[in-house]
Every structure is written in C-alpha cells, then in structure tokens.
Amino acid sequence: MAQAIVWFRNDLRLDDNPALRAALDADLAPVCVYIHAPDEEGTWAPGAASNAWRHRSLAALDAQLRRRGSRLRLFHGPSLATLQSLVDTCEAQAVFWNRRYEPRIETRDALIKSALRGSGVRAESHNGALLFEPWALQTGQGGPYKVFTPFWRKALSEWRLQTPWEAPRTLPSSEAGPAGVALDALGLRPARPWDADFWPLWQPGEAGASETLEIFIDGALRGYSAGRDRPDRVGTSRLSPHLHFGEIAPWRVVAAIEAGRTAATAPDIDAYIRELGWREFGHHLLHHFPHTPEQDFNPRFARFPWARDASALIEAWHLGRTGVPIIDAGMREMWSTGWMHNRVRMIVGSWLCKHMRVHWREGARWFWDTLVDADLANNTLGWQWIGGTGADAAPYFRIFNPVTQAQKFDPAGAYIAKWLPELAGIPVPLRFSPWTAPDVLKRVAPGYPSAPVVDLAGGREAALAAYQRSR
DNA sequence: TGAAGTTTGAC
DNA sequence: TCAAACTTC
Numbered sequence: 001m002a003q004a005i006v007w008f009r010n011d012l013r014l015d016d017n018p019a020l021r022a023a024l025d026a027d028l029a030p031v032c033v034y035i036h037a038p039d040e041e042g043t044w045a046p047g048a049a050s051n052a053w054r055h056r057s058l059a060a061l062d063a064q065l066r067r068r069g070s071r072l073r074l075f076h077g078p079s080l081a082t083l084q085s086l087v088d089t090c091e092a093q094a095v096f097w098n099r100r101y102e103p104r105i106e107t108r109d110a111l112i113k114s115a116l117r118g119s120g121v122r123a124e125s126h127n128g129a130l131l132f133e134p135w136a137l138q139t140g141q142g143g144p145y146k147v148f149t150p151f152w153r154k155a156l157s158e159w160r161l162q163t164p165w166e167a168p169r170t171l172p173s174s175e176a177g178p179a180g181v182a183l184d185a186l187g188l189r190p191a192r193p194w195d196a197d198f199w200p201l202w203q204p205g206e207a208g209a210s211e212t213l214e215i216f217i218d219g220a221l222r223g224y225s226a227g228r229d230r231p232d233r234v235g236t237s238r239l240s241p242h243l244h245f246g247e248i249a250p251w252r253v254v255a256a257i258e259a260g261r262t263a264a265t266a267p268d269i270d271a272y273i274r275e276l277g278w279r280e281f282g283h284h285l286l287h288h289f290p291h292t293p294e295q296d297f298n299p300r301f302a303r304f305p306w307a308r309d310a311s312a313l314i315e316a317w318h319l320g321r322t323g324v325p326i327i328d329a330g331m332r333e334m335w336s337t338g339w340m341h342n343r344v345r346m347i348v349g350s351w352l353c354k355h356m357r358v359h360w361r362e363g364a365r366w367f368w369d370t371l372v373d374a375d376l377a378n379n380t381l382g383w384q385w386i387g388g389t390g391a392d393a394a395p396y397f398r399i400f401n402p403v404t405q406a407q408k409f410d411p412a413g414a415y416i417a418k419w420l421p422e423l424a425g426i427p428v429p430l431r432f433s434p435w436t437a438p439d440v441l442k443r444v445a446p447g448y449p450s451a452p453v454v455d456l457a458g459g460r461e462a463a464l465a466a467y468q469r470s471r
Numbered sequence: 472t473g474a475a476g477t478t479t480g481a482c
Numbered sequence: 483t484c485a486a487a488c489t490t491c
Binding site for chain 3: 395396397398399464467468
Binding site for chain 1: 473
C-alpha cells in the first residue's frame with residue numbers, strides 16, 4: 001500500500017479528522033506525524049500552559065493511534081524540510097493536513113503547499129476546525145464582517161455542517177521512514193511541575209474532549225443561558241482547550257447538543273451555539289485583519305493616554321494581589337488551573353484596561369502564557385472587545401464595577417472563598433469589598449492588600465476622562 | 472456580555 | 483417610596 005503523510009497540528013483527534021479521512025479515501029496508508037516548530041509562529045509561539053497541555057494531548061493521540069495499529073511520529077522542525085524528507089524516505093504520494101488561521105501559519109502553510117506541489121507531491125489542506133471557513137461568509141458588499149450580529153445571522157442562514165465521521169477501528173500501519181524523536185525531546189513538559197493542579201481538572205486528548213462534552217450535555221447545558229455567567233458553579237462547557245487543540249470538531253459538538261433539542265432546552269442550546277459563533281467570528285476577524293493580535297482594530301486609540309510606568313500595577317494583577325477579591329480570585333484560578341471563567345475574564349480585563357488604564361496587549365500576553373485554551377483568534381477577539389478597541393467591541397466607557405459584578409455573579413462569595421481562602425472568614429457582604437471593613441480585613445487576612453491598588457470610583461473617572469481627552 | 476444618575480409612574 | 487425606564491458616559 002502506498003503512503004501519505006498526515007500532518008497533525010491543532011487537530012489532535014482521529015474522529016472527524018478530514019486530513020486523515022482524505023488519506024484513507026485515497027487508499028493511502030497514513031504516516032501520522034507531528035512537527036514541533038514553535039519558532040515558525042513568531043512572537044505568538046505557544047505559551048507555557050499551552051505546551052503543557054500539548055505534551056499530554058500528543059501522548060493521548062499516540063496512544064489512540066497505537067490502539068488502531070498505527071502510531072504518531074514526532075519531529076523537530078523546520079516544517080517544510082521535515083515534510084520533504086519524510087516524503088522522500090517514506091516514498092509518500094501525498095501530504096494532508098487541516099488548516100490553521102493564524103497569520104504566520106497561513107503564510108507558512110501556503111509556502112509549504114506550493115513547495116510540495118512544485119516537487120510533484122499531492123498536497124491538500126482541509127477544514128478541521130471551523131463551522132465556516134473565514135472566507136465563506138461575506139457581507140452584501142463582498143467584504144468581511146466587522147459586527148457579530150449580522151455575521152451570525154448570515155451563518156445561521158447558510159447553516160450546513162460537516163457530517164460526523166468515525167475513524168476506522170484499525171488503521172493501515174506503515175513502518176517506512178524515520179521513527180522520529182521521543183515526546184520528552186520536544187521539551188513541552190514543564191521542567192518544574194507548576195502545572196500539577198491542572199490535571200485533576202483536565203484530561204487532554206480526544207477521549208477527554210468527548211467526556212467533557214457529555215458532562216456538559218448532561219449538566220450545565222440545561223440553564224446555560226444564565227448559568228454560564230456563574231463562576232461559582234460549573235456553568236460552562238469547559239470545552240475551550242479541547243476545541244483549541246482540535247481534540248473535538250465543533251460540528252460534532254453542535255450535533256451532540258442539537259440531538260437533545262426540546263422546547264425547554266432550545267434557548268440554552270441557541271445560547272451555547274452562539275458562543276461557538278463568537279469563536280467562528282474570532283477566526284473570521286483574525287484571517288481578514290491579520291494585524292489585530294498586535295494592533296488596535298480601531299485606530300482612534302492610537303492617541304489614548306495609557307498609564308505610564310504601570311509595571312507595579314501589572315505585577316499586582318499578574319499575582320492576584322490587586323486588593324479586589326473577584327479579580328484576584330480570577331487571576332489565581334488561572335494560575336492554578338490554566339483556565340479562568342469567561343465572566344471573570346471580562347472583569348479582570350476591564351480592570352486592567354479601564355481602572356489601571358493598561359493597554360490590552362499586556363493582558364493578552366499574560367493570558368497567552370497562562371491559559372491552556374490560549375488561542376490567537378479568541379484571545380485577540382476577547383481582549384480587543386474588553387479593551388474597547390475591537391471591531392464589535394464594548395465601548396470604552398463600559399466599565400465593569402468588580403464589586404457589583406461579584407455581587408451579581410458570585411452572590412454567596414463562594415468563588416472568591418475558593419481561590420482566596422484567606423478571605424473565606426470574612427462575612428459575605430464584606431467579602432466583595434473587604435477594604436470597607438479595614439479592622440475585619442486586618443484581623444482575618446492580614447496578608448491581603450488593605451485597599452485596591454486603584455480606587456474604584458477614582459479609576460473609573462480617570463478612565464472616562466482619558467477617553468474624553470483622546471476623542 | 473455596564474454603571475450611575477435622573478425621570479417617571481404606580482402605589 | 484421605590485422600582486422600572488431612560489439617559490449619559
């Protein structure tokens with residue numbers, strides 16, 4: 001049987017894998033490879049938490065391939081040279097992969113595709129990650145969308161999803177060509193086990209993704225429209241890292257969720273699929289506006305007076321020592337688990353960009369390194385949104401009050417107590433703003449900051465004034 | 472997928 | 483008196 005290279009990237013699954021399917025449909029034995037080449041991603045090489053996840057996800061994929069009589073071969077880049085050498089040594093007839101949409105990767109992959117084709121090899125990329133390719137939806141004028149609502153209306157009107165596909169129980173094995181390097185040689189696993197608290201919560205890989213989906217459907221999906229805003233509960237799908245690494249296809253998530261549609265569940269199902277729509281919109285924007293991971297979408301903010309020398313403020317934010325419990329709880333949740341609830345991401349983001357008046361790229365960089373679901377499309381969309389600089393963003397003057405938000409979405413103060421145990425002894429009305437009861441705070445949690453690093457009312461006023469000045 | 476201040480209208 | 487509606491940033 002002739003061979004094909006199946007080049008795994010952010011599609012670390014077998015089911016619903018269009019590249020793997022293409023190889024099998026062509027009657028070619030898949031040589032499954034992963035090529036480690038972080039330098040080819042420029043300034044957005046994967047961060048530490050992301051690498052820790054990938055290490056385990058690659059191990060899971062290899063185990064799954066072995067159960068089917070195949071295996072995953074690992075290599076160091078550069079990607080093109082590695083693929084060319086694999087094509088030669090395996091005498092492969094084709095190379096298949098699933099597309100990524102990060103600007104540097106799109107450019108690199110286009111070069112790789114044309115180089116392979118230039119040497120007479122069949123090279124094909126497929127859609128393994130999105131419900132709609134970024135170029136599939138266009139405005140009436142023929143351009144990209146910049147506003148979510150019309151984008152999503154268009155998507156719903158052209159709703160056609162890939163049909164689920166299950167990988168065969170046995171894969172043709174191929175021993176041709178080099179064996180590759182050991183997983184540890186890629187250096188993805190942290191040298192010091194700072195990620196120890198991640199793994200009771202997460203199971204990287206395709207099996208973990210399916211299990212997470214089932215848990216969501218049996219649990220938080222009912223009541224999702226309201227429950228997703230509650231960081232004190234399991235109210236969200238927690239699928240984001242699995243979707244980022246392609247451990248499950250979004251169309252499979254949609255199909256599974258739709259399967260239980262009733263009149264009662266319809267609003268929750270629609271609300272969740274709309275969130276997947278934001279993920280689609282993020283990829284659409286990243287593809288059409290490739291400078292947005294670095295630059296404000298709205299050029300007006302070039303004149304905005306960001307705070308000077310905010311390094312002490314930024315450090316307090318990093319460490320979860322701002323003195324505002326809901327913010328510090330969120331930052332510590334992320335540090336411990338590699339993930340932060342989305343409502344809390346908005347609160348900590350608003351605090352950084354508005355009260356601290358620090359440019360969103362500082363936040364984007366920190367999230368990039370600390371989140372297991374760090375994704376250039378979603379991270380950029382989220383930070384441009386909360387910073388007020390984005391395409392369809394919250395206006396800059398929409399400033400979250402972290403005390404009000406905590407009262408509303410963590411009413412029993414349970415989320416705060418979980419991540420800031422030193423504040424658990426402060427009774428609930430005071431736990432949201434402990435600086436208002438200085439003697440209690442000093443007695444119960446003497447190590448916690450005695451006051452917010454930025455005054456809530458003063459910071460809000462300063463941000464509004466700065467916005468006015470820049471107009 | 473804000474907050475805060477003001478107005479309005481039902482008691 | 484108070485909550486919902488409205489307005490402004």
